[in-house]
Amino acid sequence: MLIGKKRKLGRKINEIQPGEKLEFTETIEDKDLLLYLGLSNDNNPLFIQHDYASLTPYKKPIVPQVMVIGMITSAVSKYLPGPGSSVLKTDLSFPNPVYHYEKLSFYLEVQEVKKDKHTIGISVSVLNPDGKTVAEGRLEVCPPYPPKPITTRTMENF
Amino acid sequence: MLIGKKRKLGRKINEIQPGEKLEFTETIEDKDLLLYLGLSNDNNPLFIQHDYASLTPYKKPIVPQVMVIGMITSAVSKYLPGPGSSVLKTDLSFPNPVYHYEKLSFYLEVQEVKKDKHTIGISVSVLNPDGKTVAEGRLEVCPPYPPKPITTRTMENF
Numbered sequence: 001m002l003i004g005k006k007r008k009l010g011r012k013i014n015e016i017q018p019g020e021k022l023e024f025t026e027t028i029e030d031k032d033l034l035l036y037l038g039l040s041n042d043n044n045p046l047f048i049q050h051d052y053a054s055l056t057p058y059k060k061p062i063v064p065q066v067m068v069i070g071m072i073t074s075a076v077s078k079y080l081p082g083p084g085s086s087v088l089k090t091d092l093s094f095p096n097p098v099y100h101y102e103k104l105s106f107y108l109e110v111q112e113v114k115k116d117k118h119t120i121g122i123s124v125s126v127l128n129p130d131g132k133t134v135a136e137g138r139l140e141v142c143p144p145y146p147p148k149p150i151t152t153r154t155m156e157n158f
Numbered sequence: 159m160l161i162g163k164k165r166k167l168g169r170k171i172n173e174i175q176p177g178e179k180l181e182f183t184e185t186i187e188d189k190d191l192l193l194y195l196g197l198s199n200d201n202n203p204l205f206i207q208h209d210y211a212s213l214t215p216y217k218k219p220i221v222p223q224v225m226v227i228g229m230i231t232s233a234v235s236k237y238l239p240g241p242g243s244s245v246l247k248t249d250l251s252f253p254n255p256v257y258h259y260e261k262l263s264f265y266l267e268v269q270e271v272k273k274d275k276h277t278i279g280i281s282v283s284v285l286n287p288d289g290k291t292v293a294e295g296r297l298e299v300c301p302p303y304p305p306k307p308i309t310t311r312t313m314e315n316f
Binding site for chain 2: 040057058086
């Protein structure tokens with residue numbers, strides 16, 4: 001829980017190896033899409049209006065790309081490397097649209113570990129139910145820092 | 159309103175010129191941050207736990223980078239070029255963290271208009287109150303399609 005004191009941190013940079021993978025599926029429900037649009041105060045008809053979308057090359061309302069980015073970055077935050085992680089770079093392209101209620105398959109893989117810079121590179125690929133790529137690219141992530149004990153900081157003053 | 163039939167579309171590709179700019183400021187309130195964390199089911203202590211964050215190089219809880227991406231992409235969706243737009247690519251880096259309640263300044267500028275591909279390139283720069291860059295990079299965006307009249311589609315069958 002958010003307010004609990006106990007928490008599990010993700011893996012530290014020394015515990016991460018290139019080749020580590022994370023795969024998961026996620027379905028974008030209308031509830032989540034509406035919460036996002038409310039949060040961002042965004043009423044883009046392409047995301048919600050069937051009549052407008054049907055008259056464009058998209059044919060049907062699409063999911064805002066940032067929601068797909070949100071699923072990717074929260075997977076980093078939750079699992080790879082996990083809690084305490086911070087995203088430093090997102091190079092992502094969205095070659096095909098995501099439609100409402102589609103079940104997406106996410107594939108993340110650690111490509112490189114730069115201990116000197118305290119960053120890791122993660123490749124990202126997201127497929128729709130037809131096997132078409134809806135997002136692909138690369139993230140640069142700062143893995144969790146081990147908390148520095150308060151006593152260490154105190155001792156630094158001596 | 160979302161459910162209203164009347165709507166304003168953003169500017170079409172023929173109406174967009176390189177050099178067009180959008181500037182705005184936005185403050186990330188804790189309410190928005192908590193809504194986002196609830197939506198993504200993300201309890202990364204770096205975003206919310208003062209005691210953990212104080213023991214890392216960040217010193218204080220930071221704002222998830224995807225919330226900054228959300229502010230950028232909803233500005234595209236709302237204003238530049240506006241409703242009907244779709245984001246095709248995000249190349250963004252986050253060289254400095256954003257702290258809770260910071261007022262951020264956003265600068266977007268159309269860099270190129272590719273009529274043949276129906277895309278525009280937009281440069282992005284986001285500064286914190288100290289003038290430090292917290293996000294920078296480039297978006298590729300598909301401007302709104304004018305709705306194709308139903309009669310046109312019907313006639314195509316002949």
